[in-house]
Amino acid sequence: MVAEGTVTRPTFWGIGHLGKIAFYLLAVVTILVFAYGVYRRVDRYTAGQADWFDRLDDLPHRIVSSARIVLSNKKLFDRDTAGGLMHAFILWGFLTLLIGTTILAIDMDVYQPITGLVGTEQSFFVGDFYLSYSFVMDTMGLLFVVGVGVALYRRYAARKWRLHGKHTSLEDDLFIWALFLLGVGGYLTEGLRILGTGFPEFETVSFVGWFVAEVLAIAGMTQMTAEAIYPAVWWSHSLLAFAFIAAIPFGKPFHMLSSYANIVTRDEKAGARLPGIPADLDADTGAESIDDFSWKEILDQDACTKCGRCSSACPAETSGRPLDPRDVILDLKRYREDLDAGETEEVDIVADGGESVVAAETMESCMACMACMDACPVDIEHLKSFTRMNRQLTDQGDVDSNVQDTFDNIMGMGNTFGDPPEERAAWSEELDFDVTDAREEDVEYLWYVGDYPSYDERNKQVARSLAKILEHADVEYGILFEDEKYDGNDIRRLGEEFLYVDLAGYHVEKFEEVDPEKIICTDPHSYNTFKNEYPEVEYEDFADEPLMQFEFDGEWNQDGEIDVLHWTQAVEEMVEDGRLGLRGNELDVTVTYHDPCHLGRYNDEYEAPRELIRATGATLAEMPRNRNESFCCGGGGGGLWMDIDEESKPSEERMREALEDTEAGDAVEKFVVACPMCMTMYEDGMKTGGYEDDIEIVDVAELLVDAIESGPGIEATSTSGATGQAD
Template structure:
């Protein structure tokens, strides 16, 4: 039996292997070595698997020091866990910091026992320990306090999972693994205190151990229950070994089960793309290249890491508008379906198609068609999984195979033949401006300050033509120099890219950058947030050199456009906000007295963090603005993104209908809300449809911010047909 370095009565410390024989010590070190080897091999095997994935288009390990520091801040602060869910944030903070503290504390003990003591004995001939006195007292207090937080945090997780039965924690991939994980953590926390309490009771309850307040309390409980000092001494080896073996098994199992997310999630945050979703990876000019999802190894190493980083928390599922409306999509299941298939395949399972229309594919085409590309899943994910990147890859596979919705096929045909999604003649693109009492400048012929990209819907859709005329009137009233491309303007390509038509997107991008190059202007301004996003974040990423010599590509532009950001790309609300600030429109903020609510478009808000400009404009008109519960980054998608505008999808409740209900029932003003304000042509289209199908036509009016401003400056008569 081991003996403490100094008698406990004389020194404030505790024996590490109290009541454990020398043979027991040897067995423990052997088991610990095995556990560590199994752990290290498992981690190596996991990361070796990532290397089999395709190379990622984006350099994710550059400036690694900064990346690690930022990832440490994100993980340590638990900022993503607190988003939308205070309970989960507190719970995860307690678990994370409690677990880290207990792990560090175990490491300190190992350093003392296996490092410092052996070093001093070898060098000085006198074994010494720093695990004594004030250090020991502080160590014991911190370990007990943080260990208690850990147990409380795990208890909160158990309550939420098994008592409250929070719906987002359960799904098709919920398994015994999840139960084992949470209950093992709970046992490790509680079992540590049981072991400590038995030791304190068995060593005569020395007074300095009162700092171990939880262990002391446990010792009191055992004593009150009739356990004597001798009984505690006898039972201690059993409690110690039970706790030690469970801890070692847990360590060994980390790379092979759910606990691996402690490593993979941090790695995922380190290697994240801060522009993920708002820009998508390009494809090689080689038509024979694998640009989709022919096999699981078509996915990049980062996409495979995404799969392993998923903790099954269901945050993405809980905010997904497609899932909420009853579409066949659960973003968590897509990621975990891919992971499950990969693991089954690695274990010798049968290979099958990744994504297809029907059959036994891993992912159904209908599932991908349901995605609205709103990025709510990515915004909610606490471990930075880039769902949209994998989804787009599978959409490309469907497009390459011709397995796409017939409505999308019509859109593609219209674009190839006419250059717009409506299939209308290009010569009519600027007809929306005919009713105006002033002429809109042709930016191809005159230098302007603002080159205005109007977009498809404001050009061809009757309801959105009014918005285009409103904006033109605003710019004219502010005496701003602006012009448009007339019939040289085509569709921007944003949403067809997200449904998988990459080469047509490149063709449209090439056409536009050539058109931009032929014009003299200072800033590019967009009506549609989708256009704003793709011009700002995606066109500069295209390497046109790869495609310039392709006879199928009708452009000659080479290199990259606006790679250094020399051309300022703006959404129109940002431009007009500047005009209002310098009083170019004469708004006094008292012109209108409507009670309104504002809907954040996904591509303006979540994609590009612009939340205030539209609100400033609404308030500048004098309207009383009331926020919906889901606003800014938490905004609920209209349902039009990702091709949703063009497809007929079976839904229990349309996202637009749900959003209008929220405006009228869940805002503070309730049914007093008169106008539902938007800043996106797609949103306008979807909500006008939702008013009809949801029965809201008599309850609320859908208006664009531009229409409010035009009314506020008294120029609304100029925009009517």
């Protein structure tokens, strides 16, 4: 028992003995309903397919690192500082109130009964502890109410567009208003208690509750009235809290649990590497039914908070293509839940025509840029589900005709252009030196040139520029000539998995024969798949398959013994070593730089190209959307090969941004890229957007050559590193 006059508060003030019994009965029912709802969710996940990636390895580290991510709200501050603060206030306030309620329950239901059994019943909810507790609870509760108030303003007054969509429903309204009423109701209950108990002096620490009590008193409420209506308000607040807790597993509030679980089970390389497939050609690798999705993909669906951050970051959505990544994830969720509840019939998950959950044109619109995944605060792996559906489209033959032509070109000629393999190194014939054949001589750097630098006229100039740089640096490098084929990165994201594995096995055999110290890639797409995906392929499972063109049955580069680099990373090291002889003042030109998705968001490389640009003396003016917020050129995910009807090409929008939104404005003379696909897309966007007279598209390699030729002269370079070009 707590002695009269003790610095504390009566927990069940005015409720009565029967009220206490009813409260505890309702608490038990609430917990049981909550537990049952969570059980149903978890049971549904177990019905999903096994995930290819071990998502529970080193679980203690995963739990701690995920808690750090969630509690810091760091992903929520990206792209939206106000939204980050709002969510931080709500999260920290809610957790504090939850912890505070738990502490009170421990005192009432554990500590007091135990002390009563062994002696005199005592409470720690008194004195300085109580005063500190009350101050912290009022402070953090106020942050909670302010945060929810900002959320209400953004949703209903500011009408922030990304918070509304086809899946916006009454559930969203109930969720946000329940939080607001819980916060405000807590202070109203506290204010009535302070007024009803005659304003105990020590309760000034509960400054918000004290303020509410004073407002009520000024409004004419007496101490007796407050005491009379307190039980009704207390019960209203308690019942709302019980209803909210019980409802958590059955609606949007579940994201408070599923989001954290989703972050715990995340793949740090999600998107950059995709799930493999069984070697069995008859294996189901797509999305024939909702049961084909893995448990993690189902968890992704449940973790979605409908915040729309992925929608606002998606270049396809911005360009008017029929893709909103949030809607795709939520379409799958709604279909699954309706099917489980018997409220809908089974339809195709994805198809070109007819009734389906997701239309083929929606998946064709995806650029595989990973902007959605980078923007998502709860680590939903959109690209993994999208690729599953693309595999289904490929299995069904529902692929874009231009994409099918590309598949045929690769199968027939080994490249996306359909040109003869023997012409692959023809670009090098205009050089004043010979390029080493890596098949005949040992080289330090095996240079994978790639399709576009080999066959596309504009990108051939980039290949020649890079060859001049490597030659000037006097390093041992070579290429595979006609033995090089397409790397497979983008067709894999389009769903053509077996052709991808065939290309991977073929190249790994070639790499093993050459045995280079380092592999450098012109194209970030090649760099990504060599670095992140080739080491993941189970070559042994496919080596005996008659349709595969390789026999390699081992592991490749799983320990990173071969250093795989984008060429800018390798050349940055050469610049640091002084191999290019740059002084850093060769060029007097203002440029802007576009971060390629596969170099930036995929592989977190942002600085190497910028260091090379600065090494030329050029002035770099950043576009507003740079680094991880870079706006995709539109060429990824097969976009380069498709004719897509869109309101405005992503490349045109990026040109406009470079000239109008960059601080340097129209003083920007050159638009610098580091990706052959970006070069192709922006050359097109410059023409269709009418920017030909305003800006020039150049590769970082071309900028470097300009700087080198402005110095001592590239013609004087030693060519001792080259020994002869293959026929």
